[in-house]
Amino acid sequence: MANQFDLKKILDSFKDITIGVVGDLMLDDYIIGTVERISPEAPVPVVTVKEERFALGGAANVVNNLNALQAKTICFGIIGNDANGDRLINAFLEKNIDPSSIIKTNTLPTIVKKRVLAGNQQLLRIDWEDSSPILPVLEDQLIEEFKKNIDKLDAVILSDYDKGVLTPKVAKEIVRLCREKNIIVNVDPKPKNALNYMGASSMTPNKKEAIECMGIKTDDFEKLGKDLKEKLNLNNLLLTRSEEGMSLFLDKVVNIPTFAQEVYDVTGAGDTVISVFTLASAAGVSLHEAAKIANTAAGVVVGKVGTSTATKEEILEFYEKIYDKWGV
Template sequence: MVNKLKLTKILDRFKEIKIAVIGDMMLDDYIIGSVDRISPEAPVPVVNVKSEKFVLGGAANVVNNLADLGAKIFSFGIIGDDSNGERLTNEFRRKNINSDGIVKAEDRPTIVKRRIIAHNQQLLRLDWEDRKDLTTAQEDMLIKNVKENIKEIDAIILSDYDKGVLTKRVVKEIIDLAKENNIIVTVDPKPKNAMNYIGATSMTPNMKEARECMGADPIGDVERLGKELKEKLKLDNLLLTRSEEGMSLFQDTVENIPTFAKEVYDVTGAGDTVISVFTLSAAAGASWYEAAKIANTAAGVVVGRMGTSTVTKEEILEFYERIYHEWK
């Protein structure tokens, strides 16, 4: 158990931590309206649009989570040379996020996921993306950008949405670079790329992702699954997120953390919050088990909101105190 004084110290240290986020940067576009009729042209609802908002998504949502927690962030990824790319980098600048490591590409668009929402229900999603792997020249630029900043960095998050940024070469060179500099590397993985992440410090898959990584029976033993995945990828630890069953942290032993949420409303971006808070807490002096409990608390806050969301230090402290009420 993290006592209140220690938790407060960990949260206060967030502002001193410098984290690199490398991965698939995106924008989430929400079109919000109401429906009161069906189109006469086709059997589909007609959405009367009331508002539209763009928020940072994918790896950019990890960046956003860290920024709202006060950390200093170095962002690395690929965007298109287009208006949506400008919108994304402008938002980074507004939040004082270092975006010098972002590479602009002429051969792919900035990734945008547009969600149509009415009466608190998502009706449709439209994606603009090109999922091909980076070119060798783009890999060179991305790796060069990370190397130029590595001495400034306390931890690295690899945020993989399988959109082509985290290639096998990029990941291997980043993990090797981190090891040379004694830097934590945590991974939010996509199962098809799991073997790229051998030797990382930690990984935060959900149950579906973990089973796909191992090719395991969907109703198999959870403890065996986590231990075998940790061993297969030569990780220091593994944080397995298990929806309503909470989280399991695999180190030399297995420690289970029950889930807590005010109300599960929307899980969009919850994985981004988990890896952000988990990594930031560990870099700020928490043990991995303490970091997992703090991340579990943060996730319990964000799933109670619609759409991609972030959490503040004050919300973490307040909710942690409520759910782990016996301070020691």
């Protein structure tokens, strides 16, 4: 187990690591207000707006999580040649994230998910998107951009929200290239696309996603994880099980408990898990320790409202509370 000093050293080493992120880039818009009455026009709440803000979402939230921990990132994705695409690029620039490997197109809009919240309760979500698979010309551009940068990468994250970027051609070619170069390639999958990621280093599905990947309903999570790892020829599998913690499938199964705290919002928690698990793995710690650090970071972000990230200081503090205190 990493003690406080060792963990700080691990987290400090993240600044020397470069992670490639490939996937569906989005913006998360939030309208936040209060509800005191029902509309006379229809049986719906009237929200008095107090604040409007946006955050990086989807694969862009993975980039944001990595950036919050001072890692270097190269982001590969497709956005619309539109005002929302400009917003996303500007948000990257404000955070000193290089957006030069992101491709703009006139054929698809930038994905935006707008949420209306009142009293920490989500009342409505409105999505602007076209989840059609990207055109072959964009597939080729994306793969070429990845090839140009692959030698700079210590690890790769494929962030699949099933919005058309990680087509079978793109997914399989990136996994192949990473295996050829012996680069860690971890996947946050959508179940319907799971077979596209055969041979990846790791996958981080939740239990529901794993069940859908296997096409069977079962309560035997250990068999589920072992079968999925074998089916997809993965080096390891990190299965997240909500309040039951995580299970890491190596040659044996390692269960990592979670600890009760107030949960405000699970939005983006999966992005945090794969970001921190991949970073810690690339830093050279054991996969068990990487999973524990990822579990800690996820515990931090679910205690925040909206798409969030965890800082090094928050991870250090929470890790001490749960692992060093309980000795697990």
